Amino acid sequence: MAVTLNDIARKAGVSLATVSLALNDSNKVNKDTKIRIKEIADELNYVPNARARALVKKSTKTIGLVIPEVVNPFFAELAQAIKDYVRSQDFNVILCSTDYQSEEELRYINMFRSGQVDGAIFACVGDMMAQHNDLIIKLVEENIPVIYVDRDGVDHDLIPVVKSDVYHAAYQAADYLISLGHRELAFAGQSVERLNGFKSALMKHGLELKEENIYYDYLRMEGGYTVGEKIAARDNKPEAVVCLNDEMAIGVIQALIAEKVKVPEDISVVGIDNIKMANFYNPSLTTVNIPVSQMGDKAAEILLKRIAGETLSPKEKFFIFPTELVIRDSSRKA
Amino acid sequence: MAVTLNDIARKAGVSLATVSLALNDSNKVNKDTKIRIKEIADELNYVPNARARALVKKSTKTIGLVIPEVVNPFFAELAQAIKDYVRSQDFNVILCSTDYQSEEELRYINMFRSGQVDGAIFACVGDMMAQHNDLIIKLVEENIPVIYVDRDGVDHDLIPVVKSDVYHAAYQAADYLISLGHRELAFAGQSVERLNGFKSALMKHGLELKEENIYYDYLRMEGGYTVGEKIAARDNKPEAVVCLNDEMAIGVIQALIAEKVKVPEDISVVGIDNIKMANFYNPSLTTVNIPVSQMGDKAAEILLKRIAGETLSPKEKFFIFPTELVIRDSSRKA
DNA sequence: GCCCTCTTTTAAAACGTTTAAATTAACATA
DNA sequence: TATGTTAATTTAAACGTTTTAAAAGAGGGC
Numbered sequence: 164m165a166v167t168l169n170d171i172a173r174k175a176g177v178s179l180a181t182v183s184l185a186l187n188d189s190n191k192v193n194k195d196t197k198i199r200i201k202e203i204a205d206e207l208n209y210v211p212n213a214r215a216r217a218l219v220k221k222s223t224k225t226i227g228l229v230i231p232e233v234v235n236p237f238f239a240e241l242a243q244a245i246k247d248y249v250r251s252q253d254f255n256v257i258l259c260s261t262d263y264q265s266e267e268e269l270r271y272i273n274m275f276r277s278g279q280v281d282g283a284i285f286a287c288v289g290d291m292m293a294q295h296n297d298l299i300i301k302l303v304e305e306n307i308p309v310i311y312v313d314r315d316g317v318d319h320d321l322i323p324v325v326k327s328d329v330y331h332a333a334y335q336a337a338d339y340l341i342s343l344g345h346r347e348l349a350f351a352g353q354s355v356e357r358l359n360g361f362k363s364a365l366m367k368h369g370l371e372l373k374e375e376n377i378y379y380d381y382l383r384m385e386g387g388y389t390v391g392e393k394i395a396a397r398d399n400k401p402e403a404v405v406c407l408n409d410e411m412a413i414g415v416i417q418a419l420i421a422e423k424v425k426v427p428e429d430i431s432v433v434g435i436d437n438i439k440m441a442n443f444y445n446p447s448l449t450t451v452n453i454p455v456s457q458m459g460d461k462a463a464e465i466l467l468k469r470i471a472g473e474t475l476s477p478k479e480k481f482f483i484f485p486t487e488l489v490i491r492d493s494s495r496k497a
Numbered sequence: 498m499a500v501t502l503n504d505i506a507r508k509a510g511v512s513l514a515t516v517s518l519a520l521n522d523s524n525k526v527n528k529d530t531k532i533r534i535k536e537i538a539d540e541l542n543y544v545p546n547a548r549a550r551a552l553v554k555k556s557t558k559t560i561g562l563v564i565p566e567v568v569n570p571f572f573a574e575l576a577q578a579i580k581d582y583v584r585s586q587d588f589n590v591i592l593c594s595t596d597y598q599s600e601e602e603l604r605y606i607n608m609f610r611s612g613q614v615d616g617a618i619f620a621c622v623g624d625m626m627a628q629h630n631d632l633i634i635k636l637v638e639e640n641i642p643v644i645y646v647d648r649d650g651v652d653h654d655l656i657p658v659v660k661s662d663v664y665h666a667a668y669q670a671a672d673y674l675i676s677l678g679h680r681e682l683a684f685a686g687q688s689v690e691r692l693n694g695f696k697s698a699l700m701k702h703g704l705e706l707k708e709e710n711i712y713y714d715y716l717r718m719e720g721g722y723t724v725g726e727k728i729a730a731r732d733n734k735p736e737a738v739v740c741l742n743d744e745m746a747i748g749v750i751q752a753l754i755a756e757k758v759k760v761p762e763d764i765s766v767v768g769i770d771n772i773k774m775a776n777f778y779n780p781s782l783t784t785v786n787i788p789v790s791q792m793g794d795k796a797a798e799i800l801l802k803r804i805a806g807e808t809l810s811p812k813e814k815f816f817i818f819p820t821e822l823v824i825r826d827s828s829r830k831a
Numbered sequence: 832g833c834c835c836t837c838t839t840t841t842a843a844a845a846c847g848t849t850t851a852a853a854t855t856a857a858c859a860t861a
Numbered sequence: 862t863a864t865g866t867t868a869a870t871t872t873a874a875a876c877g878t879t880t881t882a883a884a885a886g887a888g889g890g891c
Contacts, residue, residue: 165612165639167877178841183879193839213611214557215877217548218846225591225613233573233580234773243568246592255608257559258580258592274589277547278499279559305499384777417777439568443718443751445779501847512871517849527869549847553876 166207175203186211226466227275227283229259229268235383236438237408237455241286241312244459252467254281261287265295272298275307282470284462286312308469310462323469323480325462329435332451332486333360336405336433339449339488341368344497345402345431349376351390351415352407357435361405382407387414395422400430402497409434409441409450416446416493431494435486446492454484500541509537520545560800561609561617563593563602569717570772571742571789575620575646578793586801588615595621599629606632609641616804618796620646642803644796657803657814659796663769666785666820667694670739670767673783673822675702678831679736679765683710685724685749686741691769695739716741721748729756734764736831743768743775743784750780750827765828769820780826788818 168186172179177196184192185200186209192200217223228245230238238260246256257280261267268287272295275283285299296316303309303321311317311324333356337348341364348370350361358377365372378393380386387406391414394400406412412434416426426432426446434441437452461482468475502520506513511530518526519534520543526534551557562579564572572594580590591614595601602621606629609617619633630650637643637655645651645658667690671682675698682704684695692711699706712727714720721740725748728734740746746768750760760766760780768775771786795816802809 165877169877179878180841180843180880181839183877184840187879191839196839210607210610212552212877213608213613214548214551214555215846216879218546218552218848218877219879221548221846223548223613228592232577233567234570234577235573236568236570239567239569239573242592243566243594246567246594247596255613256592258562258576258590260577260580262581273544274547276544279547279557279589384773388777413774413777417779417781420779439718440747440774443722443747445751445754447751499847503847513848514850514872515870517847518870521849525869530869546847549876550849551876552847552878553849555876 165212166209167212171200171203171207171209174207175200221278222281222470223279224253225255225257225280226463226470227257227259227271227280229261229271229283229285229287231263231287232260233258236410236440237436237453238286240438240455241459244456245284245463248460248463249467254467259283268295269298272302275302276305278307280307282308282310282466284310284312284466285314286462287314308466310466310469312458312462319480323465323475323482325458325465325482325484327453327455327458327484328486329354329453330356330360330363332435332453333357333405334364335360335451335486335488336435337361337364338367339490340403340405340431340433340494341365341370343403343431343494346370346497347376347399347401347403348372349378349394349401349404350406351378351380351387351404351411352382353379354382354407357407376401380411382411384410384414384417387411387416388418389414391415391418392422394430395419395424400424403431403433403494406432406434409436409438409448412448412450412493413440413444416444416448427493427495433494437489441489441491444493449491449494450489452487452489454486458484499546500543501546505534505537505541505543508541509534555612556615556804557613558587559589559591559614560804561591561593561605561614563595563605563617563619563621565597565621566594567592570744570774571770571787572620574772574789575793578790579618579797582794582797583801588801593617602629603632606636609636610639612641614641616642616644616800618644618646618800619648620796621648642800644800644803646792646796653814657799657809657816659792659799659816659818661787661789661792661818662820663688663787664690664694664697666769666787667691667739668698669694669820669822670769670785671695671698672701673824674737674739674765674767674828675699675704677737677765677828680704680831681710681733681735681737682706683712683728683735683738684740685712685714685721685738685745686716687713688716688741691741710735714745716745718744718748718751721745721750722752723748725749725752726756728764729753729758734758737765737767737828740766740768743770743772743782746782746784746827747774747778750778750782761827761829767828771823775823775825778827783825783828784823786821786823788820792818 168179168182172182185197259271309322378390380390434450437450441448441450502513502516506516519531593605643656712724714724750766768784771784775782775784
């Protein structure tokens with residue numbers, strides 16, 4: 164059916180090997196024959212068979228990207244950045260979203276072991292599911308390089324990590340709210356690291372964190388909405404809320420507004436991530452920027468280097484991106 | 498390095514073929530040997546080499562999904578649905594976003610021709626870029642099935658189409674606004690089909706469409722923002738705006754609000770798509786629902802059938818999903 | 832004419848599976 | 862004992878490349 168090297172060889176009256184060499188621009192083959200072979204290949208509309216090539220080259224020019232879901236602006240942006248980067252080096256991305264299911268991650272790991280990818284990026288929210296660090300290490304030992312994005316728990320020599328400083332992000336958010344004069348702060352979301360950053364800001368200013376002001380909930384808009392409802396129902400409402408991410412913050416705000424609690428007049432709400440919608444929401448969202456595209460670029464860059472067999476400098480094995488407070492309209496002075 | 502059939506064969510003292518048959522649960526191989534072989538395979542932690550298997554089976558268990566960008570809630574949701582569906586049949590998805598670049602689509606088509614995928618779904622906004630229908634037909638003729646989602650231009654016998662009735666969606670939006678009493682309607686976005694639906698609603702009610710009320714702009718929030726600014730700057734503003742999609746609508750609203758034009762008090766704004774944010778935006782967005790997840794499911798289902806070699810019924814080759822008006826807070830009576 | 836070198840081409844192995852066809856063994860039947 | 866049947870196993874080809882080592886050919890110098 165499809166045109167193969169053999170077809171070209173026959174037509175050109177040379178051996179299959181010569182054709183292969185010619186099409187790969189080897190300097191071992193005569194200039195004129197090379198041209199002739201290339202012409203014939205063009206004429207027959209030849210495309211090399213990626214499956215056969217993958218087998219012998221032991222490479223598929225494909226990487227796996229493990230994220231919880233694409234329907235999530237943060238991960239969508241990450242995916243976009245990574246895809247753009249690797250594509251510039253002729254790699255492709257297999258979209259591996261786990262929907263926060265631990266077993267799905269497992270299935271992907273096995274798929275990776277089968278040699279369907281040359282490497283993988285794991286960008287799951289670590290807190291949320293059972294870890295498979297041991298299996299992922301095995302993957303690396305079988306020579307399938309892995310990079311972690313915003314995930315930790317393994318020796319960086321084996322698995323480089325690209326992070327944002329989310330601890331600091333939460334700290335910045337809380338610190339900023341306190342500087343506005345707010346004293347009763349709430350936190351929404353489930354992330355140990357962010358919660359710790361939040362706590363440390365309170366501590367620095369000698370504020371105590373009441374248990375009732377910590378809301379564990381699903382990290383999307385729906386989860387935020389639930390939190391917002393709960394807050395609106397309280398008599399002694401917190402003055403300000405720091406949310407795990409912008410989506411939650413939007414959910415919180417939407418619920419508060421629905422319950423006639425004004426943002427920012429009654430309560431200030433701050434997110435983390437700085438997704439595009441933060442700027443278009445109404446009120447526009449005060450948040451802490453996480454340079455997710457840059458993180459994606461970096462992760463992709465490092466992964467491709469590993470795949471190419473390059474050794475990484477220690478600095479490249481643990482890369483942490485700074486975060487930045489972005490003040491908009493969802494927060495105001497106490 | 499990695500464990501192969503040969504390793505197992507040696508250890509089990511049988512031939513490589515027996516191992517292959519055993520692991521594939523062939524009934525040609527003796528029960529006991531089968532068990533023994535499987536045990537050894539387990540023990541050695543064997544995973545079949547996907548590359549080798551792909552070569553001989555002429556299948557990679559992978560499909561390509563061509564979309565303009567993942568950073569776009571509509572396509573993200575489509576991707577999610579498609580991924581979920583095909584994954585249930587042990588297929589994977591290669592993420593092929595074109596960023597609205599025609600050449601990128603071309604590169605993907607060539608990648609597909611190389612046999613890296615068993616089939617592909619093209620879900621590009623047709624209006625926006627040069628079409629490659631001819632090349633895509635070639636793809637199909639080379640036995641790589643293709644499905645179009647919300648894209649047209651080819652004999653459906655070759656390339657089945659899964660669509661939503663966006664013509665009707667725009668019609669519904671305009672018709673609804675007119676029923677509210679609005680007379681001066683504007684349209685934002687570039688889509689022939691939607692614009693036509695919009696026009697037909699005006700015509701039905703005997704309203705004329707002024708050239709100045711058509712805004713061609715980029716179909717994301719930024720584009721909408723530009724449109725909103727232009728509208729806000731006008732003396733004789735339209736009373737209502739129908740936007741190509743929800744993202745544009747949000748951009749329009751955000752610009753209007755920034756320019757002190759109230760939505761919906763001064764201008765009603767309606768979107769199309771019903772992305773999740775439509776429900777969380779403030780004001781919540783009146784829009785026309787497009788059942789994108791269902792469309793993704795359908796497209797995936799049909800594609801996998803084609804890949805499996807099944808013949809499709811005529812009904813399956815052109816599937817159109819109905820749309821539905823969703824009234825929320827961004828629109829109100831004149 | 833012979834040897835050497837350099838260029839060009841080819842044969843063949845390899846990659847790790849699947850699978851059709853052939854072989855072997857065991858056993859029943861005539 | 863010969864023959865046929867069935868079940869289990871193996872041999873070998875195939876998939877379409879890449880790549881190494883070897884072969885062939887072309888000049889050139891002596």
